[in-house]
Amino acid sequence: MINKFINKIIRDDCLAVLKKIPDSSVDMAFADPPFNLKKKYNHYEDSKEKQDYLDWCNDWISEMVRITKPTGAIFVHNIPRWLSHYAEHLNKIAYFRHWIAWDSGGAPMGKTLLPNHYGILYYTKSNSHKDFKFFDIRYPHPRCRACDEFLKDYGGKKDQAHGFGPLLSDVWNDIHRIRHKKRRDDHPCQLPVPLLERLILMTTDEGDIVLDPFVGTGTTAVAAKRLGRKYIGIELDPDYVKITEKNLKAAKETRINGSYVSVYLGHIRTMRDKDFKEIWENKGDLKLLDNKRYKITKSI
Numbered sequence: 001m002i003n004k005f006i007n008k009i010i011r012d013d014c015l016a017v018l019k020k021i022p023d024s025s026v027d028m029a030f031a032d033p034p035f036n037l038k039k040k041y042n043h044y045e046d047s048k049e050k051q052d053y054l055d056w057c058n059d060w061i062s063e064m065v066r067i068t069k070p071t072g073a074i075f076v077h078n079i080p081r082w083l084s085h086y087a088e089h090l091n092k093i094a095y096f097r098h099w100i101a102w103d104s105g106g107a108p109m110g111k112t113l114l115p116n117h118y119g120i121l122y123y124t125k126s127n128s129h130k131d132f133k134f135f136d137i138r139y140p141h142p143r144c145r146a147c148d149e150f151l152k153d154y155g156g157k158k159d160q161a162h163g164f165g166p167l168l169s170d171v172w173n174d175i176h177r178i179r180h181k182k183r184r185d186d187h188p189c190q191l192p193v194p195l196l197e198r199l200i201l202m203t204t205d206e207g208d209i210v211l212d213p214f215v216g217t218g219t220t221a222v223a224a225k226r227l228g229r230k231y232i233g234i235e236l237d238p239d240y241v242k243i244t245e246k247n248l249k250a251a252k253e254t255r256i257n258g259s260y261v262s263v264y265l266g267h268i269r270t271m272r273d274k275d276f277k278e279i280w281e282n283k284g285d286l287k288l289l290d291n292k293r294y295k296i297t298k299s300i
Ligand SMILES: C[S@@+](CC[C@H](N)C(=O)[O-])C[C@H]1O[C@@H](n2cnc3c(N)ncnc32)[C@H](O)[C@@H]1O
Pocket: 012, 013, 014, 015, 032, 033, 034, 035, 041, 043, 044, 187, 189, 190, 191, 192, 213, 214, 215, 216, 217, 218, 219, 220, 234, 235, 236, 237, 240
């Protein structure tokens, strides 16, 4: 039953499609819905009454939980205002794991505190660590832009710091929104692929199914394809579906020395802790340099 949806971008209303998907059939469900902030989309009117918006959100959130496997993960991205309501609903039907604070690197413009911290709610369908998939994740050592030295002191033991970078916390400030026109599509709120790659590496295996009911210009589907996962994308707007198809065609697998990693602009942004040895000790795709630097030797 689920097979007919796999590796497809479906142009339709997400609730109608979600209702056709069998129970417990996807490994990860990620949603980045319209924020009800009157954003300029091509087809979608982004301004509902508060309660209408929340009722609508609760409907697709319930569907996301229903279709996720007991081993799987549910993520919802939004501003804190709406996430606080989502959490109330999700706490009744799934298990809270984390509120990930994503500092996307925007610039405040005054009059209010810029919602620079977006949140990603992370829930699972099972409550025991034995029953849901979770992989420890490492990100690159934060370095000074000018001198390339580590920004953290690591208690004066920089030489003993991990070869690639620290384990991840629930505050992420090393992945930025794409501002450069050349690197973005014609969409008002496209997410960066490395953000989705991090969530996918953290909670799924190769071949797993990743679903996004508001796929926009395809960020989640592209991230899934690059990491050897299957995708299901749903999007109301035919223009965004076209852009997604184009982006998917261009997306290539990103593996270094046999392991899937998130790579952006020639640097590894995320790797699984368990893959580190394999990636670092095999000579093929990576050349290790001094001061824990490296060079990727194949084109990705
Ligand atoms: C915040 S954007 C998602 C952007 C996406 N994460 C990306 O990186 O491109 C929300 C998207 O949901 C779409 N949308 C709005 N209502 C929808 C619905 N009922 N079913 C499916 N898609 C919908 C909008 O057209 C918009 O592209």
